[in-house]
Amino acid sequence: MADSDLEDWSPEEVKAALDRGEIVLIDVRTPQEFLLERIEGALLAPMADFTATSLPTQTDKRIVLHCGSGVRSKKVGDSCIAAGVAPMAHMAGGFAAWKARKLPYIGTDMATGAPKKVTP
Template identity: 65%
Template sequence: MKTETVDGSTLETWSADEVAKALEANEIVLIDVRTPQEYMFEHIPGALLMPMAFFDAAKLPTQDGKRIVFHCGSGARSEKVARNAISAGMDPIAHLDGGFGAWKAAGKAHMGTDMGTGAPKSVPAKS
């Protein structure tokens, strides 16, 4: 994990492996800040959706017992949202380095779309 101090608060940048391990252990709340269309096409199971366009830090859950980790497609939007959360007083806050693209590149399990039928399909982790 990489860390950066932003206005006296800690911004953490987590790898796909770190996020997967913490999500499996139920230690984090993973929040997807992509659009609803992106989320419906493919997403990380268990991730909550809070699109960046509608982001309101005041509506975030507390971090009592669980860290909040944001993710998007590439890491750019999630970093911006994480910085907004820090400005709203959340500390520490984290985001997924490389976003969903890094998650898939790391071979992590996710929900996708069957292009033949349009139905959701589980994409297993690659060994």
């Protein structure tokens, strides 16, 4: 794969790299989606306000993008590559794939509105 290609990472690859501290995971969903449920440790940079040239260099940690299904993160990743920010990766299948693999995340306790760890 050339540096100009967007890499597809599986949820398992993302979790392992996140656990090892090797990546910065950036969630490109809306703030509302992020507040309801998110991957612990992910940073929020909504697609609507995303500027590829504002990203830090990837000398210490790789950047991996994710969204709800993989569509928005692919678009943002492609725009990063077009802006000369490479290598770039995104989580294939997005947060839906993460949850389908029964990986832990932060959800919302609907009775209280407070965040809670969800370990399926």
